[in-house]
Amino acid sequence: MKKLTQKEEEIMNYFWERGPMFIKELKEFYSGQKLHYNTLSTIVRGLEEKGFVGHEQFGNTHRYFAALTEEEYRKGALGNVVKKYFNNSYKNVVSLFVEDEKLSLDELKKLIADIENNKND
Secondary structure (H helix, E strand, O other): OOOOOHHHHHHHHHHHHHOOEEHHHHHHHHOOOOOOHHHHHHHHHHHHHOOOEEEEEEOOEEEEEEOOOHHHHHHHHHHHHHHHHOOOOHHHHHHHHHHOOOOOHHHHHHHHHHHHHHHHO
8 A cells, every 4th residue: 555645644534534525625624724726636636546536527527535444544554564664563563562561461461352252253
C-alpha cells in the first residue's frame, strides 16, 4: 500500500467521516485556509491514482468517494511499518512493547487468551 502525505490522510479522513463529496464540498472544510480549489482537486486526483479514491461523474463534475475503508488503510499502514522497521515480524513488535513496559505480562496473557477464544468461535 502506498504511503499518504499528511494532507492526503487528512482528506481521506473527511471521505471516511462524511462519505462521497464534490471538491467544492470538501473545500468547505478548508474555508479558513488558503487552499485553492485546483490544489485540492489535484490532491484528490492523486489519491485516485493511488487507488484510495474513486469517482462518479455528474455532467462535467465528479463526486469522489473513499475506495477503501479506514480499517483497510490502517491494516496496510501497520503492515508497512512492521515490514520496514520490524523485519516483517509482528512478534518483534509485541516484544518491543513488552520490553518497553508498554504492555504488561497480564495484558499479553489476556491478548493471547482473546486470540485463542476468537480462533475457537
